[in-house]
Amino acid sequence: MTIGVDEFTERARAFLDASAAPAPDRAARWGEGSDDVGLFDNSADRADSPAVLAARSWQATKFAAGYGWITGPRDLGGSALPIEHDVAFSRLEDRYAIPDPTILSVGLHMVRPTVARWAQPGVRESVGRGLASADVVGCQLFSEPEAGSDLAAIRTTARRDGDGWVVDGQKIWTSHGHLSDVGLLLARSDPAAPRHRNLTMFLVDMSSPGVDARPIRQATGAEGYSEVFFDGVRVPDSHRLGPVGEGWQVAVSTLMNERLSIGSGRSNRTVDLALLMELVRRHGDGSALTRDLAARAYVAQRLSERFAASCAQEVLDGGSPGPRFSLGKVLLVESLNRTAELVDHVLSGRAVADTTEWGTYAWHLVGLEIPAYSVGGGSDEIQRTIVAERVLGLPKA
Known part of the structure; x- marks a missing residue:
């Protein structure tokens, strides 16, 4: 008998309370700790780096507790629960200070489901379980x-x-x-x-x-x-x-999982919106232009988040990651572009040259890392074409 979402959430909260600390409100402690706002964990550059080891250790901890692959088949170490349980856990996990999982995202959200569906016996079991427990990247x-x-x-x-x-x-x-x-x-x-x-x-x-x-x-x-x-x-x-x-068919199934991961926000590391607004409060000039750019950045990120939530809900309701999910990536990149535009305006030269002032130069990473989001998972142009032709029904160019 499948455990209900409410009971599952309570058990998951108890596990997280015992295993991780609550995530801090960075805007409330401005000037303290690291001011890193990068979209990627740039410290995960070696297999033995602390960031990589921490991410793998946390995934292994979740796997041992039954939260490493909530929707996965039991023979691969999964819990075989409905996707609403997975969504509930992800939303709950966001409230805790856990290692950045970027190093594992491709393996967990794209390689793992492809292996589970298409790999031959033996390889399916060993690699599928290895990916789920982070023994394998x-x-x-x-x-x-x-x-x-x-x-x-x-x-x-x-x-x-x-x-x-x-x-x-x-x-x-x-x-x-x-x-x-x-x-x-x-x-x-x-x-x-x-x-x-x-x-x-x-x-x-x-x-x-x-x-x-x-x-x-x-x-x-x-x-x-x-x-x-x-x-x-x-x-x-x-x-x-x-x-x-038949590799094309296998590739399409992988890309569908990638579209679900990006469109629903599961593999995206976004800008801390509260921290961004605190940056504007502290360094903005209060002009109409600054307020306009701040509003655009705020609305763009909220829109991206809401669309990601609607995609997740669509899957919860039994839908599949179709072409509409491509819009999630377009909105995400638009949100990041609006953030970079706001940061450039507010900080000007302080986002170009390091003055050692906390919370200023660190923001230059956002502008440098946007191209990776713009190209990764299919370029913006490809995603817009998918939406135009397969969602809006517009004629091919």
Whole structure:
């Protein structure tokens, strides 16, 4: 018998009370502690960094207590509960000071459900449970230098060789690829087959000979992404996900999970709105322009949050992450752009040069990190096209 949401929430609250401290109100303690407002955890740059170890430890703690994969199948360590229980736990968890889970987001929200649905027995159990408990960190090996936003145009090849496959090619902008244990790899397996019927999905051991994951240093100084090279990498057929030539179907299911994760706000780290308004109060000039920019930033973030909540509710009501969810990413990026615009106006040079004043220069990260949101998960242009054609029914350009 499934436990009710109310009883589940009470048990979850007791677990969180015993395992984590309440999240502080940063606006109420201005000038204290770290003033980091980055959208990504830039300290998670090594597999043994404290940020990575803390995130993995917290996920393992949740998994052991039955909260690591609330909706997941029991044979993979999940609790097999309805999605409303998962949403209830996420909302409750937001109230506590927990490690930044960014390093695990791709593995938990994209790789894990794909493995659960498409992986072969043995691999499904070992990797699925490993991802859920954070014993295994996963990445998504889709984007390529010359494929742009056209995923079907990838050039990485997988050639059949005996009881396995040999992979050659390159992927790029792989989130935490150099920190991952496994990678979800889409490759061209039959150059003679029709488009969308020539792809196969694999689960690659990132420590395999021939895999070279090179961190990409960004303008922020962080190395959250990598380019990954494959030179004669052997992948056993037991690590193939889905039928040969049906990789596009597997990829679409992964992208649907990604759309759900972004559209419902589950994998987004947003700006602390109370802290942003406190910044305006302390450093703004009170002019009509400042008030207008502050209002625009406030409304944009609230709109993004409300849309994410409506997407989550749609799933709770039995819906699936359809094309409307693409609007969630568009609204999120719009919100971040309005925030950056406000910060630039209020702080001016103090967001460009470090004066050592608390809560000023730290905001420069927001502007530098927005492009990652704008491109990641499908570029803004792709998302707008999806909304135009598949939601509004507008003709193709």
